[in-house]
Amino acid sequence: MLSREKLAPSSTAARDAAHTDVGGTGGIAHLEARGVTIEYAKPGSKEVTTAVEQCDLTVERGDFVCLVGPSGCGKTTLLNAVAGFVKIADGVLELDGRPIPGPGPDRAMVFQHANLLPWRTVQANVSYGLELTKKVKKAEAKQRADELLELVGLAGVGQQFPAQLSGGMQARVNLARALAVEPEILLLDEPFAAIDAQTREVLQVELLRVCAARDVTALFVTHDISEAAFLSDRVCVFSPRPGRIVKEITVPWDRPRSQEIRRTAEFAHLRDEIADVLYGTKNGVGQEAYR
Numbered sequence: 001m002l003s004r005e006k007l008a009p010s011s012t013a014a015r016d017a018a019h020t021d022v023g024g025t026g027g028i029a030h031l032e033a034r035g036v037t038i039e040y041a042k043p044g045s046k047e048v049t050t051a052v053e054q055c056d057l058t059v060e061r062g063d064f065v066c067l068v069g070p071s072g073c074g075k076t077t078l079l080n081a082v083a084g085f086v087k088i089a090d091g092v093l094e095l096d097g098r099p100i101p102g103p104g105p106d107r108a109m110v111f112q113h114a115n116l117l118p119w120r121t122v123q124a125n126v127s128y129g130l131e132l133t134k135k136v137k138k139a140e141a142k143q144r145a146d147e148l149l150e151l152v153g154l155a156g157v158g159q160q161f162p163a164q165l166s167g168g169m170q171a172r173v174n175l176a177r178a179l180a181v182e183p184e185i186l187l188l189d190e191p192f193a194a195i196d197a198q199t200r201e202v203l204q205v206e207l208l209r210v211c212a213a214r215d216v217t218a219l220f221v222t223h224d225i226s227e228a229a230f231l232s233d234r235v236c237v238f239s240p241r242p243g244r245i246v247k248e249i250t251v252p253w254d255r256p257r258s259q260e261i262r263r264t265a266e267f268a269h270l271r272d273e274i275a276d277v278l279y280g281t282k283n284g285v286g287q288e289a290y291r
């Protein structure tokens with residue numbers, strides 16, 4: 001049976017208060033995109049591809065926000081801009097009120113393919129980023145890696161090599177590796193897309209637990225409506241390219257969440273609400289995007 005706590009809608013008043021002045025920042029959002037446009041140059045031509053156009057998004061510290069939308073609408077591009085990998089052509093993109101200067105240890109990207117270094121142990125894969133920063137001694141980096149492996153449910157596998165792990169275990173290592181540099185924001189680009197459905201559901205619960213434990217903000221790109229509904233505080237639905245957010249849908253449950261939520265009528269209703277916007281039956285993106 002579902003506990004009242006697990007199903008209880010978040011306190012709107014508390015959330016509003018938090019959004020007004022998170023951590024005493026005087027109303028400055030943790031991440032703010034206003035009128036963001038991002039273009040790619042076409043090789044050998046003066047033309048550009050506009051991937052994202054006039055996109056607005058506000059993310060407060062500790063939020064978990066999912067981005068969904070048609071293929072090629074610019075979700076990854078926006079994530080890359082927040083990571084500092086691509087520059088914006090127009091608009092404002094700020095972290096804590098300051099323009100994003102480029103990549104930094106305050107943001108960590110988690111990609112779909114773990115791409116772990118096959119010749120390094122699992123522990124050495126997780127500690128690698130920390131060792132590169134040279135801010136901690138090797139022994140401390142190893143100790144932190146072991147703590148993170150325990151956090152993601154992989155205690156005891158640190159001396160194994162990536163090839164000895166299942167896809168789900170590699171996804172956990174991928175997450176631990178991103179957390180090693182203690183980022184404030186996790187940028188996750190379909191990190192569980194290649195994982196079987198059953199394991200993916202377990203990983204989603206684990207991810208929420210880990211985010212709460214580490215107090216990180218998460219921006220998560222997915223094509224999976226159920227995944228977005230289960231993970232998010234808010235689901236942002238993109239238009240087709242050039243992408244902008246056409247609708248934000250608030251998810252009414254506190255986090256972390258348990259698997260039981262997926263079997264409730266409220267969850268089915270929420271999934272339908274997202275699909276309605278995405279597939280065009282309500283204010284949406286339009287069926288033509290999917291033809």
Ligand SMILES: Nc1ncnc2c1ncn2[C@@H]1O[C@H](COP(=O)(O)OP(=O)(O)OP(=O)(O)O)[C@@H](O)[C@H]1O
Nearest residue numbers: 040041049051070071072073074075076077078241
């Ligand atoms: N490096 C690049 N150079 C040129 N064009 C690019 C580049 N990266 C992406 N694009 C183009 O920008 C648009 C948005 O791509 P992006 O990968 O951001 O979309 P997406 O919503 O993440 O797609 P998907 O859901 O299929 O992964 C696409 O038209 C894509 O071809």
